[in-house]
Amino acid sequence: MPEQMEMTMAEIAQQVRVRNQAIRLQVIRILVILLALAFWQYADGRWIPDFIISSPTKVAVRLFTEFKTGSVWVDIAVTSEELVLGYLIGVVSGTLIGLILGFWQSAAVVFEPLITAINGIPKVALAPLFLLAMGIGIWSKVAIAAMTVFFVMFYNTYLGMKTLPEPLIDVLRLMGAKRPTIVRKVVFPSITPALLAGLKAGVPFAVIGVVVGEFVAADKGVGYQIRYATDMYDSAGLFAGIIILLAMILIAGGLLSWLEQRALRWRTK
């Protein structure tokens, strides 16, 4: 951008100040984390029994050996597969139903209260039902994850559709645009922020769905390993599993943030 080339000294000084501030903030954050880890390390076996909290070093060693022997990859693969499938099915179905009810008001009047009522049921409570119906393989977990993600995506899409910018639609109609053009030029771009918010919010929901499914009944997966470690009073294994889950969420979140920045370039800066 041309105006960025013409910065005054005051603006440069201001930028340096902002950057220094940011660095200081990062340092403080890292210190807080290190302090918490040190406290965790010290508390293990002294204040809190080892079988409850383990310690950072034991968890690190456990993660190292699990990745070295390769045993953990099977679980990561299974959980990832369930996550990706459940997430995609939930995203596609939630967006589609949201769009359909957004376009078709008479259907929305019938179905929207029903969907809201079903959404009131704690999804976790339905997990055993899915396992009963679909067995202990991946599909029961896929279904639970898909269902939780569905509601997130549905509401984001539907509310986006209810707040479409009518004046912009009128402008296009006057230009002679037909419905498909209006959908492409106005409807999709204006619901994009809501869709992206749904995509981001859906990730932790999908993880919850999959992990709960694996807790209840499974023979593979990160959630299953956490559950198994718990049964064995193996707190290091439990924390190792949690850290793997955390890493998976962070990677997915990072990917979506990148996507969001690309899709919403028109909004800021």
Add this chain to the structure above:
Amino acid sequence: MATGTLTTSTAVYFEHVSRYFVNPAKHIQVRALDDVDFGVSENAFTSIVGPSGCGKSTLLNLLAGLSFPQQGRVLFRGEPVTEVNTRVGYVTQDSNLLPWLTVAENVELPLEIRGVGRRERQERAREWIHRVGLAGFEDHYPHQLSGGMQKRCSIARTLVYDPEIILMDEPFGPLDAITRMVLQAELLRLWETRHKTILFVTHDLTEAIALSDQVVVMTRRPGRVKAIMDVPLERPRDVFHIQESSGFAAIHSQLWEVFHAEIEDPTHVGGE
């Protein structure tokens, strides 16, 4: 789209048009237009002036087919407007640019919708962006522009596709005095070369006189036609010196006489 059969010099006719809005919360009917009856000649520049809330914008919306009268008809080249009127170009009061498109993409949009090829589209858009003084801002998004620049972009977006009739709702309202005059001059120059029918809503009497052949003065709500005045100033006109031209002062004071009776407090003029 078949007209042709009805050859008349009246481009638009508001035929005993009444329009009211219902406020469901209070069960109140707000009468915006009351028995408005006037015509607009083909190829004429017509301004509509009136106090705030007198239904000036409503008139344009009716002609655009974005809303419909409860009584009367709006005739466009002899045919009643019953659906969105794609033959008018409408510069609305808000810029209504698509925020996710750049300046160039916004201006190209109507051409794209009308199936103009990419190269011609880009050329015509560039020409108009230049004409409204936005050269260099082609790749900016609307939120990166000032209000006045957004307005100019929206004017370019309407004029670029050369619609049959142009409706403008206070198009120069948020602009600074200089830009305003430059664009008025540009609009006049354009109109003098192509002689399009233009319906121009404003609350600025000087602007109305400088641009128009005919000024329609509306009463305050419910809007009625109070007077229709011809502006016999010779063309081409120079908007920069219009106030010094002979006859201007007389027309202005005459128009002001009619207009100021409609302002509730004549000491507070201007500002919609």
